[in-house]
Amino acid sequence: MDARQIAISKGDEALGRIVIVADDDAVQRMYTSAILRKLGFEPLEAGDGVSALELLRNTAAQLLICDLDMPRMDGHELARQIRADNAERYVHILMVTGRDQRRERERALESGVDDFMAKPLDTASLTARVRSVTRLLRHEQLLADRNAAVAAAKERIEEDIRAAANAQRRLLPEPHRTTGGCTFHSAFVPSNILSGDMFAYYDLGDGLTGFYAADVAGHGVHASLLSVALGHLMTADYFRSQINDGSGVPAPHALVAALNRRFHDPDSHDYFTMFCGVIDRAADRLHYCQAGYPSPIIVSREGDLDHVGDGGFPVGLIDTITYEQGQTAFPQGHSLMLVSDGAHEAENAEGRAFEDSRIADCVRRAAREPSHIPQRLVAALTEWRAGRPLDDDLSVLVCERRNER
Amino acid sequence: MIKALPGIGEGICVIEPRLERLTAANATGFRDELLALLEKGEDRLLVDMSGVEFVDSSGIGAMVGVLKRIGNRGEIAICGLSGSVQKMFGITRMDRVFAVYRDRDTAIAAMNERA
Numbered sequence: 001m002d003a004r005q006i007a008i009s010k011g012d013e014a015l016g017r018i019v020i021v022a023d024d025d026a027v028q029r030m031y032t033s034a035i036l037r038k039l040g041f042e043p044l045e046a047g048d049g050v051s052a053l054e055l056l057r058n059t060a061a062q063l064l065i066c067d068l069d070m071p072r073m074d075g076h077e078l079a080r081q082i083r084a085d086n087a088e089r090y091v092h093i094l095m096v097t098g099r100d101q102r103r104e105r106e107r108a109l110e111s112g113v114d115d116f117m118a119k120p121l122d123t124a125s126l127t128a129r130v131r132s133v134t135r136l137l138r139h140e141q142l143l144a145d146r147n148a149a150v151a152a153a154k155e156r157i158e159e160d161i162r163a164a165a166n167a168q169r170r171l172l173p174e175p176h177r178t179t180g181g182c183t184f185h186s187a188f189v190p191s192n193i194l195s196g197d198m199f200a201y202y203d204l205g206d207g208l209t210g211f212y213a214a215d216v217a218g219h220g221v222h223a224s225l226l227s228v229a230l231g232h233l234m235t236a237d238y239f240r241s242q243i244n245d246g247s248g249v250p251a252p253h254a255l256v257a258a259l260n261r262r263f264h265d266p267d268s269h270d271y272f273t274m275f276c277g278v279i280d281r282a283a284d285r286l287h288y289c290q291a292g293y294p295s296p297i298i299v300s301r302e303g304d305l306d307h308v309g310d311g312g313f314p315v316g317l318i319d320t321i322t323y324e325q326g327q328t329a330f331p332q333g334h335s336l337m338l339v340s341d342g343a344h345e346a347e348n349a350e351g352r353a354f355e356d357s358r359i360a361d362c363v364r365r366a367a368r369e370p371s372h373i374p375q376r377l378v379a380a381l382t383e384w385r386a387g388r389p390l391d392d393d394l395s396v397l398v399c400e401r402r403n404e405r
Numbered sequence: 406m407i408k409a410l411p412g413i414g415e416g417i418c419v420i421e422p423r424l425e426r427l428t429a430a431n432a433t434g435f436r437d438e439l440l441a442l443l444e445k446g447e448d449r450l451l452v453d454m455s456g457v458e459f460v461d462s463s464g465i466g467a468m469v470g471v472l473k474r475i476g477n478r479g480e481i482a483i484c485g486l487s488g489s490v491q492k493m494f495g496i497t498r499m500d501r502v503f504a505v506y507r508d509r510d511t512a513i514a515a516m517n518e519r520a
Contacts, residue, residue: 217462292497
């Protein structure tokens with residue numbers, strides 16, 4: 001609903017028309033009501049504080065004109081009760097007092113009364129007070145309408161973000177899948193609804209299996225747009241064509257260099273870190289290019305750990321750099337685990353980071369069941385954070401090489 | 406969020422970030438303050454990171470942003486890396502992109518020699 005629609009649907013006419021007139025003097029009530037009616041209001045009369053409170057609670061009235069001394073509940077107590085009700089709408093309280101009741105007026109202000117009128121009540125001062133309250137009510141209504149418009153816009157944006165998050169999740173592979181002679185297991189935990197993390201794996205043919213994990217700097221909507229762009233670009237065909245530099249050896253560094261050329265923008269600060277690997281299954285070797293992404297761990301069934309790589313330039317940050325690649329043994333029966341730095345940097349309540357050592361412990365303990373590593377790591381981090389959501393996106397990708405021969 | 410100490414050695418401006426963590430939450434402000442110094446003509450910057458305990462990828466992005474802006478007109482050096490910040494500079498190879506020194510005195514000595 002836009003602001004114009006709100007204005008039409010909630011017109012001014014209903015605004016603050018009902019006024020409660022509370023006085024134990026019937027003549028005074030009738031006199032006040034008559035003036036209010038002439039001003040276009042709808043007065044409702046109450047002979048004491050208790051019935052006035054009841055009328056207030058059962059109508060949309062936002063203005064009360066009340067006497068100080070009334071049977072059953074006086075003006076002070078009535079004002080206190082109204083303020084204690086803490087309703088969504090604000091009730092303006094005008095109290096009618098004698099001319100020299102200064103101390104009573106001070107008490108009344110503390111009880112929650114907004115303004116005073118002196119007895120005997122005259123038409124001019126009542127008209128002026130009521131008009132001033134009407135102005136306030138109109139202003140309140142304007143603010144309330146704006147709030148409603150902002151809340152509606154926020155709701156619409158959140159709905160869009162949830163739709164974008166669904167689209168992002170559909171780009172990611174399912175949590176467990178066997179392809180290209182390897183079984184992959186993964187977990188994905190965005191810190192907001194959207195994430196700057198992305199990963200995928202492919203059977204590249206010719207006995208090669210490819211995979212990558214990327215983490216866009218920052219998080220939220222901004223980072224997720226780049227991660228989704230990357231996820232769309234990185235198809236199996238694109239991956240296969242880019243790692244072929246004619247040398248006969250898989251060249252993931254050529255793929256990373258191509259991404260750096262594509263995503264480097266001198267006018268933007270967006271960049272991402274990634275780890276890009278190609279497994280030559282017959283040779284039991286992993287060819288990799290590490291681009292600022294944390295070093296993955298290769299773990300044997302017995303729980304022996306090996307960290308792969310010692311760093312590399314991120315992607316899209318600097319255009320003039322050369323990427324290197326490395327290779328290492330990745331035998332059957334071993335698994336490789338990649339985790340985004342959301343895990344390393346996760347701090348517990350005392351401000352201590354989760355760090356490499358705890359990640360390594362987690363991987364070592366689950367070495368016999370690589371399929372459990374992602375969820376074990378997520379569970380350990382949840383415990384570390386004592387249930388508080390992570391500050392950064394988290395993704396875990398495990399590549400399990402089962403024994404084929 | 407920074408304290409700038411200009412006029413050290415051969416026209417060096419030492420920068421002490423007044424933050425324990427340089428992250429997505431404050432990286433843009435940090436970068437803008439350094440860029441403002443460049444605008445004022447300070448083109449030899451030495452960022453002393455010894456008080457900074459944590460830098461995330463957005464923090465790295467901010468520092469590279471300053472490096473790019475300086476280009477060939479001046480230089481930006483870094484000193485006092487430790488713990489997880491040093492690791493972050495290693496894993497992203499930023500220790501090869503920036504001139505990195507152990508501490509402030511070593512950095513100033515090396516920068517004076519280059520002047």
